Amino acid sequence: MKLLLLACAAPSHDTSPSDGQAPDTEDASHDTAPVDTAVPDPCETMLAWWEAAGEVTDLSEAVSAGSEEAALQLTLVEPGTLSFCAGTWFVYVRAQADVVVRGVAGAESTTLDAERAGPVIEVEGEHAVEVSSLTLTGGRSQHGGGVWARLGAQVTVRDAEIEHNEVEVDGHGGGLCASDGSSVTVDGVVFRGNRAAEGGGVAIMDSTAALTDVAFHDNEVSGDVLPGYGGGLFVEGGAVTVDGGHFQLNTAQTAGGAVAGWNGAALTLSGVTTQANSTGSKGGDVYLLFAEATIYDSVLTDGSAAEAGGGIAAKYSTLTLVDSEIVSTASERGAGIDLYASTATLSGTQLTANDAQVEGGGVYLDVDSALAATQVVFDGNAPEDVFVEGVGAYATGGDGSFSCDGSGCVGGR
Numbered sequence: 001m002k003l004l005l006l007a008c009a010a011p012s013h014d015t016s017p018s019d020g021q022a023p024d025t026e027d028a029s030h031d032t033a034p035v036d037t038a039v040p041d042p043c044e045t046m047l048a049w050w051e052a053a054g055e056v057t058d059l060s061e062a063v064s065a066g067s068e069e070a071a072l073q074l075t076l077v078e079p080g081t082l083s084f085c086a087g088t089w090f091v092y093v094r095a096q097a098d099v100v101v102r103g104v105a106g107a108e109s110t111t112l113d114a115e116r117a118g119p120v121i122e123v124e125g126e127h128a129v130e131v132s133s134l135t136l137t138g139g140r141s142q143h144g145g146g147v148w149a150r151l152g153a154q155v156t157v158r159d160a161e162i163e164h165n166e167v168e169v170d171g172h173g174g175g176l177c178a179s180d181g182s183s184v185t186v187d188g189v190v191f192r193g194n195r196a197a198e199g200g201g202v203a204i205m206d207s208t209a210a211l212t213d214v215a216f217h218d219n220e221v222s223g224d225v226l227p228g229y230g231g232g233l234f235v236e237g238g239a240v241t242v243d244g245g246h247f248q249l250n251t252a253q254t255a256g257g258a259v260a261g262w263n264g265a266a267l268t269l270s271g272v273t274t275q276a277n278s279t280g281s282k283g284g285d286v287y288l289l290f291a292e293a294t295i296y297d298s299v300l301t302d303g304s305a306a307e308a309g310g311g312i313a314a315k316y317s318t319l320t321l322v323d324s325e326i327v328s329t330a331s332e333r334g335a336g337i338d339l340y341a342s343t344a345t346l347s348g349t350q351l352t353a354n355d356a357q358v359e360g361g362g363v364y365l366d367v368d369s370a371l372a373a374t375q376v377v378f379d380g381n382a383p384e385d386v387f388v389e390g391v392g393a394y395a396t397g398g399d400g401s402f403s404c405d406g407s408g409c410v411g412g413r
Contacts (some may be wrong), residue, residue: 043085043104052080066090071115071138084110084134092139095123103133107161113138120146120165123153123182132158139165143203144177145194153182162201163192170226171196172234173203174219182207190215191232197223198260199234200250206237213244221252228253229287230260231277237264244271252279255313256287257303267293276302282338284310284329288317298324305331308364309338310354316341323348332357334364336381340390341368346376347398353380360387365404367391374398 042049047060059074063084066072071090076082079098086105092114093101101121103110112134114120119141123129131147139145145165149155155178162175171177174194178184186209191201200219202209216232231250233240247258257277261267265288272295274285284303286293293314300311310329312319319342326336327350335354337344344363351362361381363371367390374397378385386395388404395404402411 042083046085047087048082048084048089050076050080050082052078063089063091068113068115071113071117073117084112086110088113090115092118093121095121095127095129096125098128100130100132101134102131103135106133107135107159111135111137114140116140119144119148121155122148123155124151126152126154128154128156130156130158131160132156133160135161135163137162137164140167141171142168143171143179144173145171145175145196146191147176147184148173149176149178149182149184149207151180151182153178154184155182156185157187157189159188161190161192163190163194166195167197169197170223172205173199173201174221175201177203177205178207178209178238179203179205180207184209186211186214188213190217191219192217194219196221196234197226197228198236199230200252201232203230203234204236204238204240204265208238209235209240211240211242211245214242215245216247216250216258218248219250223253227255228280229262230256230258231279232258233260235259235261235265235267235291237262239266241268242270242272245269245273247272247274247277247285249275250277252283252287255279255282255289256285257283257305258285260287260289261291261293261317262289263291265291267291268296269293269298270296272298274298274300274303276304278304280306282308282315282331283313284331286312288312288314288319288342290316292318294320294322295324296322299327300325300329301327303329307332308334310335310356311337313338314340314342314344318342319344321346321349325350325352326354327352329354330356333387334360336361337363337371338366339364339369339371339393340366343370343372345372347374348376349373350377350379351381351385352377355382359383359389362386363395365389365393365395367393369393371395371404372398373401 174196310331362385
């Protein structure tokens with residue numbers, strides 16, 4: 001079906017005088033009724049449509065054929081826009097061109113359900129794809145149950161909900177996976193109830209990502225071979241920024257209940273809040289292994305880890321924490337922050353009411369670790385604020401308030 005273009009022409013009136021005199025304007029009759037130029041709502045006649053090169057193709061019959069027993073695959077091989085009206089559509093999309101996939105009535109009303117036939121949206125190769133105003137669910141894939149961007153794909157996801165997707169055993173990114181030099185922009189998206197071996201909500205693998213105003217709720221990681229890192233977000237060898245985010249009730253089998261950075265990952269978190277994330281070993285909220293993280297203006301609360309770092313655990317890593325708080329976290333040691341062969345720089349930060357079962361309510365420093373704290377408030381941490389255990393470990397208040405080594409602390413800590 002071709003796109004219908006409505007054009008409005010002025011009404012035709014015979015104004016030429018019959019006797020050579022000017023027309024009597026007082027007696028002239030003109031039709032001045034307004035002309036309806038409104039474009040009809042496509043959803044009044046179609047359920048879904050494809051628009052490309054100025055033509056519209058009605059996909060109502062096609063999308064209606066998808067069912068819970070057999071979801072429909074839509075493969076897009078030329079640039080254009082795929083639109084869905086309100087409803088639940090049992091379809092999954094393979095984008096092989098620069099395309100837009102959108103919901104007309106918003107994510108609350110428009111759902112794409114892959115019924116475990118594959119990722120809900122898959123983009124392979126250097127294509128620019130935008131996904132907006134949709135709920136993506138029911139995806140199951142090797143990686144990226146909700147969205148899989150790979151091999152240089154450039155994907156933007158806006159105003160969406162990505163929920164209850166999963167990957168196969170030891171896969172990455174239950175909600176979204178970007179791999180092999182891809183880049184993703186995520187704005188105003190909720191990741192809820194997704195499952196994977198690493199990156200329950202999102203996994204960024206040797207790729208880049210910018211996440212703004214995102215929420216990660218009740219995502220989970222566990223694996224048979226892979227250790228289960230990053231209940232909400234997992235980053236390996238890529239650069240990721242999170243500007244405004246909330247992580248709540250995410251869980252990791254091993255490490256990083258909310259966030260895990262591994263093997264060259266560079267993380268920047270700003271304006272982030274966490275609440276009640278947990279892990280079976282280390283880093284209830286954040287875990288770093290051969291990685292670096294800078295955290296600004298953020299509040300980490302109620303994180304728990306069975307072994308170390310109820311708030312943050314870092315191993316062979318670098319941590320910078322600015323104008324932030326770690327509150328009411330719990331673990332066996334290093335309830336607020338646990339460091340192993342790592343460096344942490346804290347400024348304008350508070351560690352409050354963190355509780356370690358054995359040592360280091362606020363901070364625990366193991367072998368070859370260093371803590372530099374400037375204008376940092378320690379309050380109500382148990383059994384102590386700072387505990388230095390390993391050879392070569394050292395902590396100091398950059399404002400001269402305290403110093404700690406293996407023999408203890410001087411200056412009130």
